[in-house]
Amino acid sequence: MCISTEKNNETNESSEPKEEVDEDAELRVYSILSYFIVLVVIGLPVWWYSTRVYRASLPLNQMYEVELKSTTDRDFGIPLSLEYDILISFVHPDPGFLEIHLRGEDIELNLQPFLNKIRPIADFVVKSQWLFQTELGAEPRRILDHNVLLEKQLPHIITPLETKLWSHLSPRPSLNLVVYFSRCDLPLHIYNNDHHIVESNAFLSPRWGGIYIVNPDKDSCQSNHFEPELQPIVSTFVAQLKYLFKIDNSSNSDDIYELKMRKAQDMLDSTHRTLRSLAQLLSEISSIVISDEVGEKINVAVENADLAEGFLKGGLVDEGLKHAKIAFLNSEAAFGDPSLLALLYFPEDQKYAVYIPLFLPIMIPVFMSLAIVRKWRKAKREKAD
Numbered sequence: 019m020c021i022s023t024e025k026n027n028e029t030n031e032s033s034e035p036k037e038e039v040d041e042d043a044e045l046r047v048y049s050i051l052s053y054f055i056v057l058v059v060i061g062l063p064v065w066w067y068s069t070r071v072y073r074a075s076l077p078l079n080q081m082y083e084v085e086l087k088s089t090t091d092r093d094f095g096i097p098l099s100l101e102y103d104i105l106i107s108f109v110h111p112d113p114g115f116l117e118i119h120l121r122g123e124d125i126e127l128n129l130q131p132f133l134n135k136i137r138p139i140a141d142f143v144v145k146s147q148w149l150f151q152t153e154l155g156a157e158p159r160r161i162l163d164h165n166v167l168l169e170k171q172l173p174h175i176i177t178p179l180e181t182k183l184w185s186h187l188s189p190r191p192s193l194n195l196v197v198y199f200s201r202c203d204l205p206l207h208i209y210n211n212d213h214h215i216v217e218s219n220a221f222l223s224p225r226w227g228g229i230y231i232v233n234p235d236k237d238s239c240q241s242n243h244f245e246p247e248l249q250p251i252v253s254t255f256v257a258q259l260k261y262l263f264k265i266d267n268s269s270n271s272d273d274i275y276e277l278k279m280r281k282a283q284d285m286l287d288s289t290h291r292t293l294r295s296l297a298q299l300l301s302e303i304s305s306i307v308i309s310d311e312v313g314e315k316i317n318v319a320v321e322n323a324d325l326a327e328g329f330l331k332g333g334l335v336d337e338g339l340k341h342a343k344i345a346f347l348n349s350e351a352a353f354g355d356p357s358l359l360a361l362l363y364f365p366e367d368q369k370y371a372v373y374i375p376l377f378l379p380i381m382i383p384v385f386m387s388l389a390i391v392r393k394w395r396k397a398k399r400e401k402a403d
Contacts, residue, residue: 050387057377057384065373071305074313077320081297096225096262097191098288099140100343104129105227106146106255107183109198113150116202116234119245122146128252132259135268138339139281143190149182154198164205167231172208172221175229193262194227195255197246202239206231220254228258275335282330282339285346289323292349306358315352319345 096102106122126144133142155178158165167175183194200206208216208231220230230251238244260268264280267273293316300306308316322345329338 047391050384050391053384054388057380062377065377071307073300073306073308074310076297076300076308076313076316078297078300080320080324081293081316096193098284098346099191100347101141101143101190103188103190103192104133104142104144104259105183105192105194106144107149107194107196108146109149109152109179109196111151111153111199112201115242116199116239117243118199118234119243120197124248125252125255128248129255129259132256132268135274136263136265136277138274138278138336139263147184152179152182155179158204158206160204164207165200167206167208169208169210169221173223176223176226179229180226192227193259195258196227196229197251198229198231199244199246200231200233202234205233207233218254218257220258222258222261224262227262228255230254278335278339279330282326282335282342285342286323286326286330289319289342289345289349292353293319293323296349296353309355309357312352312355312357315348315355319348319352321345322348 106125108118108120108122110116110118122144123146126146129144133144154167154175156167156171156174158167160166179196183192198206208219208221210216218230219233220228222228232246232251234244234246256268260266263277265273265277296316300308322341326338326341326345329335329341
């Protein structure tokens, strides 16, 4: 009986530490599970959500499914814009010998009737400047009693002259209208390819503007005072502007109607191309941020583009032009918004390169500790059996 009692006591004593061991193991398991839940179940989703790129909701399907028209057959016209600068430049190569009395305000005043007729398509800001002691880039040829610029020399005039103009300082596209006053000793004339004098003594460069050469008369040269006639200058500039905007007759309502229709359609085509390019860009680069402000501009552009198409198909060109302007303005503003480039310097691969050294040393012990959890569960099942 005594032996039996001792054995029972030994059994009881040996069983008590096992319960303590089991209780410690259970606590360790709960500790491991809590770390796993905090780091994996809670930490990783919070990290992923807090580091993701924010993008406002966009009508991507509508941006992709636009019909783009071919531009291969389109005329090479002036840049598409809602505002233009018309820069009138007076080039006087010899101000010390001849004094010229001409004001840019007078030419602007005479251009306003024409500009008012085409103003529905864009706003125009007329400016003027004087350039003294400035020569043409091409060297004229001497023929008898006058100098000659051949037609093949005309393209070489614009590039040197462009460096002297301040049209590139404006955020708006500029249409240049240049008046060049030749020297008194030798009048300057333009010859065509057939070696005949061009009566207008002017030429035009697409997308840039035109140049009109004025030769002072002999009496003005003798008196050293020259006051050019406004009418030839204004009529030449109006003719050049008509050519740039592809208008035959500004007094004809049909021509103005076609101009509005063409302008609205060009802006719609540009809007569709911009929106589609933006949609493709967003699908290829995931680190581009789309803020609510940019998203609102895109939605406004898509909505007004649809409205403009409907009005133009119905023949309501004024309403169509109005909504086409809004669509064009918002699409260009969205595509050129600086916030689109905010996170391009920190792409996805760099993000992982920064955060993996932080999370990996923490996660490895946690995942390895899961072996203890499996071992504990296995022992618990064997004990239950």
